[in-house]
Each structure stands twice: as C-alpha cells, then as structure tokens.
Amino acid sequence: MSSESQSGPIPRKTPHTRDYFYVGGSYVTGSEGSEIVHGQLYVEHLAPIETTRSIPVLFIHGNGMTASNFLNTPDGRPGWADHFLAQGYEVYLVDQPCRGRSPWHPGVDGRRSTMSVYTIESRCTATAKYKLWPQAALHTQWPGSGTKGDPVFDAFYKSIVPNLASSVEVSELVKAAGTQLLDRIGPVVLATHSQSGFLGWILGDARPHLVKAIVALEPSGPPFQQAIFASTPTRAYGITDIPLTFDPPVLSPSDLTPVTLERTPLYTNIQQAHPARRLAHLAVLCGTAAVDVTHVRLEALGIRGNGHMMFMERNSAEIAEVVEKWISKVLPTNEG
Secondary structure, three states, X not given: OOOEEOOEEOOOOOOXXXXXXXXXXXXXXXXXXXXXXXXXXXXXXXXXOXXXXXXXXXXXXXXXXXXXXXXXXXXXXXXXXXXXXXXXXXXXXXXXXXXXXXXXXXXXXXXXXXXXXXXXXXXXHOHHHHOOOHHHHHOOOOOOOOOOOOHHHHHHHOOXXXXXXXXXXXXXXXXXXXXXHHHHHOOEEEEEEHHHHHHHHHHHHHOOOOEEEEEEEOOOOOOOEOOOOOOOEOOOOOXXXXXXXXXXXXXXXXXXXXXXXXXXXXXXXXXEOOOOOEEHHHHHHHXXXXXXXXXXXXXXXXXXOOOOOHHHOOOHHHHHHHHHHXXXXXXXXXXX
C-alpha cells in the first residue's frame, strides 16, 4: 500500500482498535425460493487507545455513500472519524441497509439508483462551475477541480454506490436496524449528513433516551416538499416520510395541514398550521418543552467556501472542531 496520498505523505493517524458487527435484519424467502436475511446494518466500531468521552459518536452517511465517507478524505487526509478518535471518542460508522456492506437482494429489496458523474460534480464537488443555484459560485474548498479526470474527484466518485430509491423503504429499514444498534451501544451523539438527515429525527424519536444530541450536516429538507432541483411533495410528516411521535397525535399526514408562509426564488417557507403539533419525543431528547435547535452558519464563524461535502474538503478539520465544540457545550459531562 502506498505511503503517499494524492497530495503528499499521508498524515499520521490516531492509534485505535477496530471491529465490526451486524445488527437487525430478518429471514425471508429470496427470489430463488431459498431463505436469506435482509435489512441488516453493517456497523464499524473504532475506539481510541484511551477513551476519555463516555458518549460515542455514531455517523450515518448520505445518499449513494457508505461509512468510508468518514474514514479519510479523497485526497488522503485523516477524516472526521480520526478527529473524534483523537478527542477521546469512540466512533461508530454504518453502511445503510441495502448499501455497501449491508446487502441488497433482488426481488426482496426495492429499486436502486446510482448518482451520475454530472450529479456529483454539479451538486457536490464543482458547484462553482455549474452554478445551479446562486451561492454555488462561492464554493472553493473542494480539493482539486471537482471534475472527472481529477485524481481527487475520481477517488471520491469511485466510492459512490447504488442506494434504495424509496425514502420510505430506507426509513423503515434504518428504524428497524438502527434502534437495535442504539439498544446495543447507546447512548450516542448521532451525526447525520444530507439524505440521512431524516434518519436522525426517526432514530431520535424512536430512542430519545439513547440519542443525547444530533448533529445534522446539511440535512434533507425543507419540510413537506423538495427544493432547488424540484418542487414535488415529499416528507409527508414534515421532516420525515414515516410517522413521528407528535403531540397531539397525528393519525395521517393531512393532520399536519402545512401552510405556505413565504415563497421566493430560493426557497419556500412551509410550516404547520397554528397551533403546531409538538415533536414530543425529540423534545424529551432536548430536555425541554420544545426541540432545542442550534443553527450554525459557517460563514458567521469566518469559515467560507464550503460545499455539501464539507467534511471532505480542504478545511474539514476546522469544521470538525466546530462540531466537537458544540457537542462539548451541549454535553458538558461527557467525560470518561
């Protein structure tokens, strides 16, 4: 194995131990009539030589991706897993069901799709070139050109894998396996990105006593409909595609009666009709009567030029520090 990354020697990484296991899954009859197991969740567990934090971090990757997102960057620098190991955290990484090392079975599991080169370039790595939205031109932090043929882009794109097309199917499978994982390892800090954003709300709702905080990196949204690339209805329960625990209870999506407050060329602001139903379990997670949310804008901290894959970009370590400081603030007793 080469000791050189795309940009020079690979930096020294934090010593740790590694093991893996699977949770969830059920036995079913496969397409060939024999018994198989499907819906299982691959889990990778990393632990520093000296663990000083009592609550580990569980990372869930975004669409078309796997746990490899957080191991190192495409240009060979240590990833966020290494950063949190260095801070004394145990780290758990997963491959969502039917993706990567969590098997997909034809005739049992649903249709899959794969993101194209154009999709990754225009939305993640070379947004300044395509300018699909006004702020895209400000993207400067991706290492390399962000286009096919650049070594860093090619390394990243080769990691893209097929994923389930149905967010409802994903939600149900992750809820089933993810709650078993939390029952086994919890409590945790849950870190989600992009497509997995709604999975954080689902798992926090299902196990509020085991999810102590949620870090949502550009989570899927906005409520009730797509934005930027489409305006079709989605996330029937506001922030998820499957029911959450509302107070008063919600019997069907129509009970939420979404209301459009504002429509601009950049976004549509939609919320529940007044009086809004409360997300009861997520509020319990926060220990308050309402869900306690801190919205961090990197530019407000003097950090500029980042795109959707911020944890892989040139200044990824700087952003990891922002996240870790927030975790330390909301969980001040998280010491071993």
